[in-house]
Amino acid sequence: MNIATATHTQKSSRQFLRVDDILDRFHHNPAKLIAILQAVQEEYRYLPEPVLSYVATRIKIPRARVFGVATFYSHFSLKPKGKHIIKICDGTACHVNKSGHLLDLIHKKLGLSDKKRTTDDLLFTVEKVSCLGACGLAPVVVIDERVHPQVQTAHLTQLIDELMHEEE
Numbered sequence: 001m002n003i004a005t006a007t008h009t010q011k012s013s014r015q016f017l018r019v020d021d022i023l024d025r026f027h028h029n030p031a032k033l034i035a036i037l038q039a040v041q042e043e044y045r046y047l048p049e050p051v052l053s054y055v056a057t058r059i060k061i062p063r064a065r066v067f068g069v070a071t072f073y074s075h076f077s078l079k080p081k082g083k084h085i086i087k088i089c090d091g092t093a094c095h096v097n098k099s100g101h102l103l104d105l106i107h108k109k110l111g112l113s114d115k116k117r118t119t120d121d122l123l124f125t126v127e128k129v130s131c132l133g134a135c136g137l138a139p140v141v142v143i144d145e146r147v148h149p150q151v152q153t154a155h156l157t158q159l160i161d162e163l164m165h166e167e168e
């Protein structure tokens with residue numbers, strides 16, 4: 001092996017060290033593919049394509065099967081997600097209570113849209129979600145797993161500003 005190849009291999013194996021730990025935890029068992037992908041997504045906040053290929057090689061299953069599972073479940077994301085995930089509920093009760101205004105506000109504030117959901121600095125991802133099962137609290141916003149009930153635009157602005165200050 002020449003020096004360039006050796007350096008490249010070392011770099012690659014370092015890059016996948018965390019994936020190797022996850023694969024060890026699941027004994028490289030292809031039957032645990034979903035759990036493996038969940039753990040990888042927790043680690044990276046999304047499923048990077050090179051990592052998916054690496055997982056396929058290491059657990060000896062076709063790459064297409066790994067990508068098939070990763071794209072089948074909406075829970076998985078093949079695109080980078082922000083550090084803070086903001087979910088705006090747009091189910092019927094929330095919609096009637098003007099969740100659309102909240103979404104417009106946050107899109108404008110963060111320079112996002114329905115197509116561009118993550119800020120370039122990877123700090124925020126905004127997702128429109130369907131009913132979260134807390135309709136009595138509409139409109140509902142979930143930020144990093146914390147549920148905020150009956151959110152008004154001023155309150156949402158304040159919550160986002162607080163997160164931005166934390167990150168400064």
Ligand code: FES
Pocket residue numbers: 089090091092093094095130131132133134135136138139140
């Ligand atoms: S519609 Fe938003 S929680 Fe049910």
